[in-house]
Amino acid sequence: MVAQGGPSTLFLAGLRGWIRAFGPYRWASDRMKDWGIGGRTLVIGIPYLWLLLFFLVPFIIVFKISLSDVRLGMPPYEPVIQWVDSQVIGIRMNLANYAFLFEDPLYRNAYLNSIKVAAISTLLCLLIGYPLAYGIARTGASWRNLLLLLVMLPFWTSFLLRVYAWIGLLGRNSPFNQLLLSLGIIDQPISLLQTDIAVYIGIVYSYLPFMVLPLYANLEKMDITLLEAAADLGCRPTKAFLTITLPLSMPGIIAGSLLVFIPAVGEFVIPALLGGPDSLMIGRVLWEEFFNNRDWPVASAVAIAMLLLLVVPIMWFQYAQARQVGVHR
Amino acid sequence: MASPRPEARLEPWKDPAAEPYVRIEKVTKKFGDFVAVHQVSLKIYRGEIFCLLGASGCGKTTLLRMLAGFEQPSEGRIWIDGTDMTGIPPYERPVNMMFQSYALFPHMTVEQNVAFGLKQDGVPKAEIRERVAAMLDLVKLTPFAGRRPHQLSGGQRQRVALARSLIKQPKLLLLDEPLGALDKKLREHTQFELVNLQEKLGVTFVVVTHDQEEAMTLASRIGVMDHGEIVQVGTPSDIYEYPNSRFVADFIGSVNLFEGTLIEDEPDYVRVSAAELGGTFYVSHGVSAPPNATVWVALRPEKITISREQPAGDEDNRVQGVVAEIAYLGDMSIYLVRLATGRTVRITQPNIRRQAAVSAERITWDEEVWLSWDAASPVVVTQ
Numbered sequence: 001m002v003a004q005g006g007p008s009t010l011f012l013a014g015l016r017g018w019i020r021a022f023g024p025y026r027w028a029s030d031r032m033k034d035w036g037i038g039g040r041t042l043v044i045g046i047p048y049l050w051l052l053l054f055f056l057v058p059f060i061i062v063f064k065i066s067l068s069d070v071r072l073g074m075p076p077y078e079p080v081i082q083w084v085d086s087q088v089i090g091i092r093m094n095l096a097n098y099a100f101l102f103e104d105p106l107y108r109n110a111y112l113n114s115i116k117v118a119a120i121s122t123l124l125c126l127l128i129g130y131p132l133a134y135g136i137a138r139t140g141a142s143w144r145n146l147l148l149l150l151v152m153l154p155f156w157t158s159f160l161l162r163v164y165a166w167i168g169l170l171g172r173n174s175p176f177n178q179l180l181l182s183l184g185i186i187d188q189p190i191s192l193l194q195t196d197i198a199v200y201i202g203i204v205y206s207y208l209p210f211m212v213l214p215l216y217a218n219l220e221k222m223d224i225t226l227l228e229a230a231a232d233l234g235c236r237p238t239k240a241f242l243t244i245t246l247p248l249s250m251p252g253i254i255a256g257s258l259l260v261f262i263p264a265v266g267e268f269v270i271p272a273l274l275g276g277p278d279s280l281m282i283g284r285v286l287w288e289e290f291f292n293n294r295d296w297p298v299a300s301a302v303a304i305a306m307l308l309l310l311v312v313p314i315m316w317f318q319y320a321q322a323r324q325v326g327v328h329r
Numbered sequence: 330m331a332s333p334r335p336e337a338r339l340e341p342w343k344d345p346a347a348e349p350y351v352r353i354e355k356v357t358k359k360f361g362d363f364v365a366v367h368q369v370s371l372k373i374y375r376g377e378i379f380c381l382l383g384a385s386g387c388g389k390t391t392l393l394r395m396l397a398g399f400e401q402p403s404e405g406r407i408w409i410d411g412t413d414m415t416g417i418p419p420y421e422r423p424v425n426m427m428f429q430s431y432a433l434f435p436h437m438t439v440e441q442n443v444a445f446g447l448k449q450d451g452v453p454k455a456e457i458r459e460r461v462a463a464m465l466d467l468v469k470l471t472p473f474a475g476r477r478p479h480q481l482s483g484g485q486r487q488r489v490a491l492a493r494s495l496i497k498q499p500k501l502l503l504l505d506e507p508l509g510a511l512d513k514k515l516r517e518h519t520q521f522e523l524v525n526l527q528e529k530l531g532v533t534f535v536v537v538t539h540d541q542e543e544a545m546t547l548a549s550r551i552g553v554m555d556h557g558e559i560v561q562v563g564t565p566s567d568i569y570e571y572p573n574s575r576f577v578a579d580f581i582g583s584v585n586l587f588e589g590t591l592i593e594d595e596p597d598y599v600r601v602s603a604a605e606l607g608g609t610f611y612v613s614h615g616v617s618a619p620p621n622a623t624v625w626v627a628l629r630p631e632k633i634t635i636s637r638e639q640p641a642g643d644e645d646n647r648v649q650g651v652v653a654e655i656a657y658l659g660d661m662s663i664y665l666v667r668l669a670t671g672r673t674v675r676i677t678q679p680n681i682r683r684q685a686a687v688s689a690e691r692i693t694w695d696e697e698v699w700l701s702w703d704a705a706s707p708v709v710v711t712q
Contacts, residue, residue, distance in 0.1 A: 229432035232397055
């Protein structure tokens, strides 16, 4: 075992020794040991620090804004915490913004509509993505990578550009319309733009890879002999799919569905570009509150409520993942 | 013939009137250009444990998968219980298989795994419960009925796989390396359990294995496979004592093989001169080969006697050499003896007496010894 180190291993060992002997490194690692910070704490700590800085702190700021009052000026809200006569800290919490969300049916409808659109889009993605992922997973190894690349290829173009492209494809002068007109199937061009259908097309198109990839990863791992065993015990292929493949791919279905559902709920660009004035989604309401109404407190309350709405599925996702790890242990 | 002779019932392959349960006729399987199984014909009878034995890649698993219906033969036909199996999918065959990897359904409990086959046939729920309970009892897994496969040990998984493949009471059970994943002690124990179970249930077993010891203990007959072809079919003792080729002799157990020339060929004996041996073999069985043909003599290590004194008798079947190596294995010892020609011969001798008691008379390194064997011991093979 001793003689196994090749030249590269020897080089690495030498490099490591050199770094250890290097003054600043020694000083830094000694100081960190004094504070009780080892290598492991550092590796776990950095992402947590990142999340603290760029997720928790902004969240607290938005939460604080959601509790304040509107005012004209810069910033467009009253401070929540302020010094009164330089002696007392005055905290003015205004829950009216949240109450407003419940009072005005616009917000409730926007939330419900967002969830409906996201749920239907997720289901459509699953119906299209499952056969696609299954097909790719069962293709020979030489073709598989090419097919996967094709699934991921749209990511190489800007998301915004791809949504804009759909405006051309769904409009009155689209190639589809021209084809259908020339074939005589329709006599009036159909425009899908500014309809819910266009929003669904846009979301399903944009988020399909997020469904296909986790499903593929799951289906590709599946042991084919399980299906042979099922067939051997008298199970027909369709039934084998329903009793073996489908339950075993559940973690992939859940992962893919959440990856589509969560961003789709808050989607802003697609309904704004493809949807009509009545396709109300919470992302659009949020935008309008912030930039058109300049009502930052209500907009922040909308954002916080949306976050809470999404935390539930995220927790469920975590739970499902933990369970999956348990099964495959 | 009014009733079959008793040995015909035990050894149905000797009875020309017996109807084979599985008939494989000139089956060939090609994957692209690669010929996995080539022109295999076999007859397997009811109640047999038939072992397909061969090194990995010899086509034995492909042959088994064709019996199960996972692969279709490129040429030839397979009959099971008188029915031509061509084009019949696995889920309609009266056959069950125990997979090498066990292929247990990870999302089902032991009980659900075992019940799976019965559910497919629409057996009433109460009957399923009853039969599964009886089967779990038979394989001693009742306390584990509610567990998932990943919560079981290797031996328990093997028994679940066995129970699942037996629950439909198949007439033919295919076993792919059934004991491969078990450790040695458990394997020996399970071998005997398998044979007992097979006798109790009267199922015909076709077992694929690369382990010759496993084949010897389990099988009523062994089919030795090499490069997609069956090279010899016979009982374990036939295969061991009368190999028909150098390959079989070498594959089953260990053997000393000597190339030689046929110098006398009579119906009841042959004499072979072997340059490597520096002497001649006198073998008490005839060989169908032209005179002066090149043949090989196979001599098993345990059939050679090692002694200090020159054995009585004529010049044949004995040779002198020097002990080069001794390996003491407890129940027996292996001697490697170098002959004057430079060739090393392997001899195994059972340690009948305790070693310490006989140390003075024990043969040791660098001693001059005589090797001798009975005329009935060597086997002459021509290919």
